[in-house]
Amino acid sequence: EDKVVQSPLSLVVHEGDTVTLNCSYEVTNFRSLLWYKQEKKAPTFLFMLTSSGIEKKSGRLSSILDKKELFSILNITATQTGDSAVYLCAVGPGSGGSNYKLTFGKGTLLTVNP
Amino acid sequence: KAGVTQTPRYLIKTRGQQVTLSCSPISGHRSVSWYQQTPGQGLQFLFEYFSETQRNKGNFPGRFSGRQFSNSRSEMNVSTLELGDSALYLCASSLGPTLAGADTQYFGPGTRLTVL
Numbered sequence: 445e446d447k448v449v450q451s452p453l454s455l456v457v458h459e460g461d462t463v464t465l466n467c468s469y470e471v472t473n474f475r476s477l478l479w480y481k482q483e484k485k486a487p488t489f490l491f492m493l494t495s496s497g498i499e500k501k502s503g504r505l506s507s508i509l510d511k512k513e514l515f516s517i518l519n520i521t522a523t524q525t526g527d528s529a530v531y532l533c534a535v536g537p538g539s540g541g542s543n544y545k546l547t548f549g550k551g552t553l554l555t556v557n558p
Numbered sequence: 559k560a561g562v563t564q565t566p567r568y569l570i571k572t573r574g575q576q577v578t579l580s581c582s583p584i585s586g587h588r589s590v591s592w593y594q595q596t597p598g599q600g601l602q603f604l605f606e607y608f609s610e611t612q613r614n615k616g617n618f619p620g621r622f623s624g625r626q627f628s629n630s631r632s633e634m635n636v637s638t639l640e641l642g643d644s645a646l647y648l649c650a651s652s653l654g655p656t657l658a659g660a661d662t663q664y665f666g667p668g669t670r671l672t673v674l
Contacts, residue, residue, distance in 0.1 A: 476661040486562075486648055486665035487601075494661075532601065536661045545591065545614045546650075546663060548601040 446471040450533050450549035458557050461523050465552045467533030468515040477509055477516050478546065480532040487532055490518070523556045530554070560585065562651050562666035570672045576637040579669045583630050583651030590632040591663060592624060595646040604647075607632055608654060636671075644673045 447470045457463055469477065476494045480487035491500045496511035504523075509516045520527055530553050534546040563582045571577050583590050592604040603616040607626035624634040630651075636643055647670075650663035 478662065480665075486667050489662055489664060492662050534601075545603045545606055545616070547603065548593075550600040 446535065446547040448533055448535055448547050448549035450531075450552050452552060453550065454553040454555070456555045456557065457523055459524060461556075462519065462521045463523060463554060465518040465520075465531050465533075465554070466515065467518070467549055469533075469535045469547075470514065471535045471547060474511065474514075474535060476536045478534045478536065479507055479516075479518050480534065482530045482532055482551070483528075490531075520554075523554075525556050525558055528554060528556045562649060562664055564647075564649050564666040564669050566669060567667060568670045568672075570674065571639050572674050573639055573641060575639050576635065577639060577671060579634045579636075579647055579649075579671075581632045581634070581649030581651075581666060583632070583649075584664055586653070587651035587664075588630050588654040589652045589663075590626055590630065591650045591652070592632070592634050593648045593650065594618070595648055595668070596644075601648070604634070639673045641673050644671060646670050 449468050451466045476492050478492045479490040481490055491507045493509035496509055499506055499508045504521045507518045530551040532551045533549045536546050562584055565580045589608045591606040593601045594604055595601045604618055605615045605624050606613050610626045621637045626632045646668045648668045649666045652663045
């Protein structure tokens with residue numbers, strides 16, 4: 445059975461801190477790993493990673509994938525209170541695009557205090 | 559471009575009733591997936607539809623069913639509701655399996671179902 449494990453489950457930091465969120469996975473025929481941010485409502489897409497060792501960056505957020513060790517990290521620098529959310533990691537298996545589905549981790553609850 | 563829309567946003571039902579939820583994907587997206595989100599279990603995959611065909615199904619009982627129409631809109635039905643079905647039901651759309659970037663799923667706001 446496909447499995448995604450995120451750590452830590454929750455994290456409390458102060459504004460300006462840098463945080464690293466972890467995601468490890470076991471999935472058949474790995475194809476992609478995605479990061480989402482979920483505040484009160486639906487998850488919003490952050491990054492999709494398919495290639496090992498290539499960093500994706502968007503502002504203060506960045507993510508990298510290690511396909512050999514089967515994990516990814518999401519870094520947030522200079523955190524702000526608006527970064528407070530649940531961060532979800534999901535992996536997509538499949539070969540040739542059939543029977544596609546995402547398996548999600550339980551998420552990391554990040555709280556940024558002023 | 560309009561995002562994924564889901565109706566209704568909130569729903570209260572009693573045990574034994576049935577419910578139908580609706581999802582309209584982003585224009586041009588042909589794949590629709592449904593997820594159940596609860597505090598204890600997180601996001602769990604229900605099923606995925608592409609071109610009106612269910613291609614994959616999660617580990618949920620047969621009371622959970624769905625369909626997709628020719629315009630890619632999708633409905634999800636839950637029959638004989640149980641208390642444990644109370645959850646946020648999320649729909650996500652994506653382009654489809656053969657296009658670049660097809661893995662990215664974009665979520666709707668969800669339907670909050672409460673079963674009393």
